Amino acid sequence: MRTPAHAAINETVQAAAELGIEHFKPLINAVLRKISALPAIEAGEATNEIINASYPEWIKEKVKHNWPEKWQDILRQGNARPPMTLRVNRQFAESDEPRQHYLDLLTEQEIEAQTCAFSSFGIQLLKPVPVAALPKFREGAASVQDEAAQLCCDLLELEEGHKVLDACAAPGGKTCAILESQTGIHLTALDSEASRAAKIDENLKRLNLQAELKVSRAEELEQWWDGKHFDRILLDAPCSASAVIRRHPDIKLLRKEGDIKALAELQLQLLTSLWKTLKPGGILVYATCSIFPQENSRIIERFLRQQDQAELxxxxxxxxxxxxxxxxxxxxxxxxxxxxxxxxxxxxSEIPE
Ligand SMILES: C[S@@+](CC[C@H](N)C(=O)[O-])C[C@H]1O[C@@H](n2cnc3c(N)ncnc32)[C@H](O)[C@@H]1O
Known part of the structure; x- marks a missing residue:
């Protein structure tokens, strides 16, 4: 990071006094000085032993158990630097080829970039830059969003006039991607946390998009649903985020093994409740940024067992x-x-409402 090591060490040692652990100052000082003297290891150079030691045992074992052929690479990628990826706003550009148009704008600013492999509107930067340096960012020409997240739009098979629910929407990355991908849809963006829902509004305004915002727990239908069924639902469920550890390394420390069962119960409950709001013939897309089948395939398997009307x-x-x-x-x-x-x-078949 940009702070010189000696300054970071000094600040941390001083913070010990404020935390009321003054007696640990010499220990903190000694440990941090030793660490700062170690050579930095890039993720690509680390041995498997180093990588494995950087994960709590339960995550390592769970990944190993579920993905016996891929676990080592999954853990390695979790320690690597993620790329900065953009989603070009196809509604913004005065061009038939909005992505190429934006690539040209980036080239003018000497920002090196390439097209994403799978998302038609995705661009990956060779080096991350502050968003303020991105051409026409404030005006809404592009957003920062990983390519995997961008893929939700095509799965929904949206058509003009569709009534769409984005059930766990904040901060609105997928809400905005959906609205950019299809004009003339009526989208309700729902989230249980008011402070996070405010971010949806900020994003909609910057991109000049419209949605109805609601703050409520999605499973409590009586709190927010007016009884009118949706053609399409995106359930981007709260999850362990175990597939995006490279963006949120604190997950290794903060997430506990017992959380996964509780999350899985919530995910199934959300799916079961929201299913009632989907029209016959409608499509629901279930998404997580988890690598654990317990939050993914198992949820769908359990749901299909209990729902006659649901088909994969x-x-x-x-x-x-x-x-x-x-x-x-x-x-x-x-x-x-x-x-x-x-x-x-x-x-x-469709029911008249
Ligand atoms: C994975 S994040 C959503 C990311 C978002 N879809 C995006 O693309 O920007 C999950 C969201 O679910 C919300 N959430 C958690 N429990 C919820 C519940 N019971 N009902 C509705 N939202 C919930 C969280 O506040 C969080 O914003």
């Missing part, structure tokens, strides 16, 4: 791996994050 709507895509219940994306070096998508269709 297979995702044929060149990305990720088919799990039998959806597609798992693994974090890629210089590519997309880890992610999971499953798609469900509600049996029956």
């Amino acid at each position: 709507f297979k995702i044929d895509a060149p990305w990720g791996q088919d799990t039998g219940f959806g597609r798992q994306l693994f974090p890629q070096e210089n590519g997309h994050d880890g992610f999971f998508y499953a798609r469900l269709k509600k049996r029956g």
Whole structure:
């Protein structure tokens, strides 16, 4: 990071006094000085032993158990630097080829970039830059969003006039991607946290998009649902974020093994409740940024067992791996994050409302 090591050490030692652990000052000083003298290891150079030691045992064992052929690479990618990826706003550019147009703008600013492999509106920067340095960012020409997250739009098969629910929407990355991908839809963006929901509003305003915002727990239908069914639902469920550890390394420390079971129960509950709000013939896309099948395929499997009207709507895509219940994306070096998508269709024909 940009702070020189001696300054960071000094500040941390001083902070010990404020934390009321003054007696640990010499110990903190000694440990940090030793660490700062060690050579930095880039993720690409680290041995498997070093990588494995950087994860709590339970994450390492869970990944190993679930992905016996890929676990080492998954852990390695979790320690690597993620790329900065953009989503070009196709509604913004005065061009038939908005992505090429934006690439040209980046080239003018001497920002090196390339097109993403799977998202038609994705651009990956060779080196991250502050968003303020991105051409026409404030005006809404582009947004920062990983390629895996951008893939939700095509899965929804949106059409003009559709009534769409984005059920766990904040900070609105996918809400905005959906609205950019199809004009003339009516989108409700719902989130349980008011402070996070405010971010959706900020993003909508910058991109000049419209949605109805609601703050409520999604599973409490009586709090927010007016009884009118949705054509499409995106459930980007709260999860362990175990597939995006490279962007949130604190997960290794903060997430506990017991959280996964509790999250899985919430995910199934959200899916079960929201299913009632989907029209017959409608499509629900279930997404997480988890690498654990317990939060992904198992949720879909459990749900299908209890819901006669639900059928798996297979995702044929060149990305990720088919799990039998959806597609798992693994974090890629210089590519997309880890992610999971499953798609469900509600049996029956359209009902007049
Ligand atoms: C994975 S994040 C969503 C990211 C968002 N879809 C995007 O693309 O920017 C999950 C969100 O679910 C919200 N959440 C958690 N529990 C919820 C619940 N019971 N009902 C609705 N939202 C919930 C969290 O506040 C969080 O914003």
